[in-house]
Amino acid sequence: MKLVLTIVQEKDANRLIDALNEANIHATMLASTGGFLREGNATILTGVEDHLVETVLGVIGRVCHRREQLMTPIPPVVEPVDSYVTYPVKVEVGGAIVFVLNIERMERV
Amino acid sequence: MKLVLTIVQEKDANRLIDALNEANIHATMLASTGGFLREGNATILTGVEDHLVETVLGVIGRVCHRREQLMTPIPPVVEPVDSYVTYPVKVEVGGAIVFVLNIERMERV
Amino acid sequence: MKLVLTIVQEKDANRLIDALNEANIHATMLASTGGFLREGNATILTGVEDHLVETVLGVIGRVCHRREQLMTPIPPVVEPVDSYVTYPVKVEVGGAIVFVLNIERMERV
Numbered sequence: 333m334k335l336v337l338t339i340v341q342e343k344d345a346n347r348l349i350d351a352l353n354e355a356n357i358h359a360t361m362l363a364s365t366g367g368f369l370r371e372g373n374a375t376i377l378t379g380v381e382d383h384l385v386e387t388v389l390g391v392i393g394r395v396c397h398r399r400e401q402l403m404t405p406i407p408p409v410v411e412p413v414d415s416y417v418t419y420p421v422k423v424e425v426g427g428a429i430v431f432v433l434n435i436e437r438m439e440r441v
Numbered sequence: 442m443k444l445v446l447t448i449v450q451e452k453d454a455n456r457l458i459d460a461l462n463e464a465n466i467h468a469t470m471l472a473s474t475g476g477f478l479r480e481g482n483a484t485i486l487t488g489v490e491d492h493l494v495e496t497v498l499g500v501i502g503r504v505c506h507r508r509e510q511l512m513t514p515i516p517p518v519v520e521p522v523d524s525y526v527t528y529p530v531k532v533e534v535g536g537a538i539v540f541v542l543n544i545e546r547m548e549r550v
Numbered sequence: 551m552k553l554v555l556t557i558v559q560e561k562d563a564n565r566l567i568d569a570l571n572e573a574n575i576h577a578t579m580l581a582s583t584g585g586f587l588r589e590g591n592a593t594i595l596t597g598v599e600d601h602l603v604e605t606v607l608g609v610i611g612r613v614c615h616r617r618e619q620l621m622t623p624i625p626p627v628v629e630p631v632d633s634y635v636t637y638p639v640k641v642e643v644g645g646a647i648v649f650v651l652n653i654e655r656m657e658r659v
């Protein structure tokens with residue numbers, strides 16, 4: 333068995349759990365914080381049989397791949413807002429980092 | 442050394458930590474969420490010498506074994522409550538899933 | 551690759567993350583609770599190349615080493631506070647416990 337430990341952006345976490353449920357992959361989610369940006373993210377644990385690791389990586393890749401989104405930045409509060417024009421800007425979102433660890437033994441009580 | 446990673450129901454978590462303390466097993470608890478039911482549960486980490494793994498599994502089995510409890514369901518709020526009779530119903534509670542991982546090195550600073 | 555899992559006191563967690571960032575070590579922080587004192591602490595995950603494990607342990611040792619601090623205990627609320635003299639007392643703080651686990655595979659999506 334392998335423990336697949338995945339760190340994803342908060343906004344992708346629920347969609348990833350939904351997709352894992354559909355693939356009948358059991359999972360546990362822990363709230364976490366990124367060391368660099370100090371933003372909330374999510375750490376997801378899935379203990380799976382060895383032959384299912386590729387399936388889990390496939391689901392993660394499909395749901396969390398890095399992509400560009402158009403985002404309209406929030407105008408800074410100090411400006412007189414009516415004269416401030418914000419243009420949408422391309423930002424990279426998504427992405428996940430995945431660690432696969434070996435499970436020596438699994439028990440259900 | 443081994444890292445014993447246990448996922449238990451929230452209502453069993455404190456009793457398990459108490460039982461581990463009595464057995465002089467050091468532990469750390471992390472709040473987590475189940476992927477399927479999206480209910481709060483707890484993920485408990487215990488780093489122990491190899492020969493103590495059986496002891497830890499024994500404590501977990503004693504405290505968290507799956508069992509049936511009689512629970513009285515909460516009447517749905519829409520009914521006129523006085524005419525609504527609730528009968529206790531048998532529900533399965535407890536249970537734990539345990540992963541044992543190898544620790545290559547442990548340091549205390 | 552190795553997963554370095556560090557459990558530190560809450561008050562050392564941010565300083566440790568800062569020091570890891572300066573050393574260009576990526577990290578993720580999870581809120582946790584100590585099994586014995588039931589106080590909040592932090593569990594920090596850092597996935598690093600094998601040759602960086604010593605660097606990470608060095609940073610943790612420098613930031614989180616056990617040390618004595620003079621603390622003035624808070625007077626118990628029941629006393630007539632004006633007649634109650636508190637002397638500073640030496641208390642041991644800091645300290646960290648570190649587990650190094652093997653990562654079989656790492657993916658970025």
Ligand SMILES: Nc1ncnc2c1ncn2[C@@H]1O[C@@H]2COP(=O)(O)O[C@H]3[C@@H](O)[C@H](n4cnc5c(N)ncnc54)O[C@@H]3COP(=O)(O)O[C@H]2[C@H]1O
Nearest residue numbers: 339365366367368369370427429574576577578595596597
């Ligand atoms: N080896 C590892 N071990 C443990 N956890 C790991 C890890 N690599 C990544 N993570 C976790 O995944 C989150 C996203 O990392 P990512 O590399 O996609 O995206 C990163 C990366 O593109 C950038 N970044 C991180 N550290 C950096 C640094 N020292 N210099 C420049 N950019 C950095 O900022 C983004 C957010 O980083 P943040 O730390 O807030 O959040 C990180 C961190 O929580």
Ligand SMILES: Nc1ncnc2c1ncn2[C@@H]1O[C@@H]2COP(=O)(O)O[C@H]3[C@@H](O)[C@H](n4cnc5c(N)ncnc54)O[C@@H]3COP(=O)(O)O[C@H]2[C@H]1O
Nearest residue numbers: 356358359360377378379448474475476477478479536538
């Ligand atoms: N291989 C694994 N890797 C990581 N974490 C794992 C895991 N197996 C179990 N867990 C964790 O343990 C909790 C209890 O699982 P258990 O199998 O006793 O009890 C489960 C199981 O009886 C049932 N269940 C879960 N997934 C299911 C599915 N796809 N179809 C039908 N029943 C499911 O619902 C209960 C609650 O599941 P939930 O996900 O909310 O909560 C799970 C999850 O947080």
Ligand SMILES: Nc1ncnc2c1ncn2[C@@H]1O[C@@H]2COP(=O)(O)O[C@H]3[C@@H](O)[C@H](n4cnc5c(N)ncnc54)O[C@@H]3COP(=O)(O)O[C@H]2[C@H]1O
Nearest residue numbers: 465467468469486487488557583584585586587588645647
């Ligand atoms: N093998 C292990 N596996 C998983 N997590 C581990 C661990 N060893 C330590 N930890 C984690 O690190 C925290 C600090 O442990 P430390 O040994 O420095 O400092 C400990 C230790 O000096 C003392 N202590 C813990 N358990 C004890 C016991 N059964 N009897 C006497 N003193 C105990 O109380 C301090 C706080 O303990 P607390 O449990 O609240 O908080 C612990 C726990 O969250």
